[in-house]
Amino acid sequence: MTATVGALAPISRAACVGGGVIGGGWIARFLLAGIDVKVFDPHPAAQRIVAEVLANAERAYGMLTGAPLPKRGRLTFCASVAEAVADAQWVQESVPERLDLKRRVLAEIDAGAPAEALIGSSTSGLKPSDLQAGLAHPGRLFVAHPYNPVYLLPLVEIVGGAATTPETIARAKAVLDAIGMKGVVIAREIEAFVGDRLLEALWREALWLIKDDICDVETLDDVIRYSFGLRWAQMGLFQTYRIAGGEAGMRHFLAQFGPCLQWPWTRLTDVVDLDDALVEKIGGQSDAQAAGLSIRELERIRDENLVGIVQALKAGQGGEGWGAGRLLKEFEQRLWAQAGGGAPAPDPTAPLELLEIRVSPAWIDYNGHMTEHRYLQVFGDTSDALLRLIGVDFAYVEAGHSYYTVETHLRHLGEARLGEALTCTTQVLAVDDKRLHLFHRLFAGPERREIATAEYMMLHVDSRAGRSAPAPEHVLAKLRAIADAHAKLETPAAVGRAIGQKTRLAAPV
Numbered sequence: 035m036t037a038t039v040g041a042l043a044p045i046s047r048a049a050c051v052g053g054g055v056i057g058g059g060w061i062a063r064f065l066l067a068g069i070d071v072k073v074f075d076p077h078p079a080a081q082r083i084v085a086e087v088l089a090n091a092e093r094a095y096g097m098l099t100g101a102p103l104p105k106r107g108r109l110t111f112c113a114s115v116a117e118a119v120a121d122a123q124w125v126q127e128s129v130p131e132r133l134d135l136k137r138r139v140l141a142e143i144d145a146g147a148p149a150e151a152l153i154g155s156s157t158s159g160l161k162p163s164d165l166q167a168g169l170a171h172p173g174r175l176f177v178a179h180p181y182n183p184v185y186l187l188p189l190v191e192i193v194g195g196a197a198t199t200p201e202t203i204a205r206a207k208a209v210l211d212a213i214g215m216k217g218v219v220i221a222r223e224i225e226a227f228v229g230d231r232l233l234e235a236l237w238r239e240a241l242w243l244i245k246d247d248i249c250d251v252e253t254l255d256d257v258i259r260y261s262f263g264l265r266w267a268q269m270g271l272f273q274t275y276r277i278a279g280g281e282a283g284m285r286h287f288l289a290q291f292g293p294c295l296q297w298p299w300t301r302l303t304d305v306v307d308l309d310d311a312l313v314e315k316i317g318g319q320s321d322a323q324a325a326g327l328s329i330r331e332l333e334r335i336r337d338e339n340l341v342g343i344v345q346a347l348k349a350g351q352g353g354e355g356w357g358a359g360r361l362l363k364e365f366e367q368r369l370w371a372q373a374g375g376g377a378p379a380p381d382p383t384a385p386l387e388l389l390e391i392r393v394s395p396a397w398i399d400y401n402g403h404m405t406e407h408r409y410l411q412v413f414g415d416t417s418d419a420l421l422r423l424i425g426v427d428f429a430y431v432e433a434g435h436s437y438y439t440v441e442t443h444l445r446h447l448g449e450a451r452l453g454e455a456l457t458c459t460t461q462v463l464a465v466d467d468k469r470l471h472l473f474h475r476l477f478a479g480p481e482r483r484e485i486a487t488a489e490y491m492m493l494h495v496d497s498r499a500g501r502s503a504p505a506p507e508h509v510l511a512k513l514r515a516i517a518d519a520h521a522k523l524e525t526p527a528a529v530g531r532a533i534g535q536k537t538r539l540a541a542p543v
């Protein structure tokens with residue numbers, strides 16, 4: 035992003051021990067929150083794998099938000115656990131799911147990390163008390179169980195063991211909240227916590243359905259993704275079933291479907307034997323379902339879909355946001371608040387670069403490229419970025435003043451494709467005590483193809499009185515500084531152009 039802020043969290047240094055599927059996701063999550071990360075993973079391809087996950091994460095963030103993310107943290111690969119954790123404020127352990135291995139690695143982390151460092155384990159099911167056994171400082175160890183992909187899915191189950199201090203839990207929650215995650219504290223430790231208890235039940239049942247030839251893996255996945263999978267992204271199990279009880283709600287639902295629990299609707303108590311034949315059956319059907327797409331390609335498709343879902347949820351509940359969408363909205367507001375204000379340093383040789391974003395999946399129309407109203411959104415976001423730069427931020431608007439757009443002339447010059455990087459620049463053409471005349475230009479791709487321009491007239495308003503009003507001197511001073519610098523730039527040929535102008539000029543023939 036062009037506009038960046040400092041690290042968001044109460045921490046600025048993390049260590050990740052294990053950089054596989056989940057460790058790689060944590061690394062990306064921390065780095066993109068502006069936190070420096072040191073990594074230890076003995077796998078010979080660890081650096082390549084982490085780089086690929088990070089590239090996917092950056093692509094996804096570019097599509098997810100136009101808010102000013104912090105400057106990316108520094109990534110360092112280390113030769114030992116001790117070197118990785120030596121100055122860490124948060125250490126995240128993500129080594130394979132084996133108690134003996136985790137205990138050995140956690141003992142090394144505990145011995146090498148500063149006394150005040152938090153130590154989270156990504157374990158999917160081991161109890162934190164079992165991980166704490168033998169540690170010199172067990173009070174700072176807790177389970178921080180994330181969901182794949184860690185850089186997009188916000189939930190972390192925070193589970194304390196017998197020795198974990200309440201202060202550790204509170205500090206862990208504060209760090210996660212600050213980096214846009216949702217740390218939920220699980221009241222009592224239990225193997226597999228809450229999420230994996232539920233997933234394990236579904237997984238166990240699914241394996242039986244495949245083994246017993248009730249359906250194949252693709253049919254099973256279709257049953258989920260065309261039905262309750264869609265519901266679960268926005269409401270959980272209980273709220274969904276409350277609605278399913280009709281006007282009488284949850285009590286009626288329990289009365290109607292409670293007896294089914296006694297019927298043979300489940301084989302959950304039996305564990306399926308994952309013998310070679312079943313592994314081969316599932317593996318073969320899964321290969322066919324993937325239709326040649328690599329894991330990285332599937333990850334990118336998954337990420338695009340998740341971005342689209344979270345963005346839809348951001349617009350939910352009348353624009354207030356809902357669930358994971360509301361969390362994103364609140365996170366973005368904090369990012370804007372942290373980035374807002376500050377004296378502009380106008381570069382007299384060029385228009386201001388105020389916005390960088392990638393084309394989101396939800397922005398693509400039936401023509402296969404960015405749909406027209408998203409151009410206006412990008413230009414609007416660019417105007418907002420300029421306003422924040424001159425001090426017209428949330429507090430300013432809440433105090434009853436703002437700039438409103440009164441006229442826009444948008445020209446479409448080219449197309450933008452899914453995932454493409456967009457950059458928007460602004461030239462301040464003129465300023466007086468009420469009016470602000472701007473010219474934005476939108477560029478796509480690394481070669482910066484100019485794909486649109488927008489000329490804006492904005493008016494300073496007293497929003498409570500509902501009429502225009504002069505802007506205060508501190509805002510005007512910042513604007514004039516930019517306008518004076520931009521006065522030396524060439525006025526774009528399209529300024530003042532009207533629709534159909536050329537046709538009208540040629541009409542007398």
Ligand SMILES: NC(=O)C1=CN([C@@H]2O[C@H](COP(=O)(O)OP(=O)(O)OC[C@H]3O[C@@H](n4cnc5c(N)ncnc54)[C@H](O)[C@@H]3O)[C@@H](O)[C@H]2O)C=CC1
Nearest residue numbers: 052053054055056057075077128129130131156157158182
């Ligand atoms: N894969 C998933 O969907 C999820 C996994 N988890 C948990 O995350 C942890 C890691 O799982 P994955 O990332 O899936 O496994 P993975 O196999 O993808 O990655 C494990 C990484 O740990 C490294 N490693 C092995 N020994 C090590 C050592 N002594 N020191 C440092 N690194 C070492 C390996 O080289 C590998 O890169 C497990 O506890 C798992 O239960 C949690 C949530 C979801």
Ligand SMILES: C[N+](C)(C)CC(=O)CC(=O)[O-]
Nearest residue numbers: 158180181182229230233
């Ligand atoms: C399969 N799993 C137990 C490792 C899954 C998880 O722990 C959470 C997830 O991301 O599904």
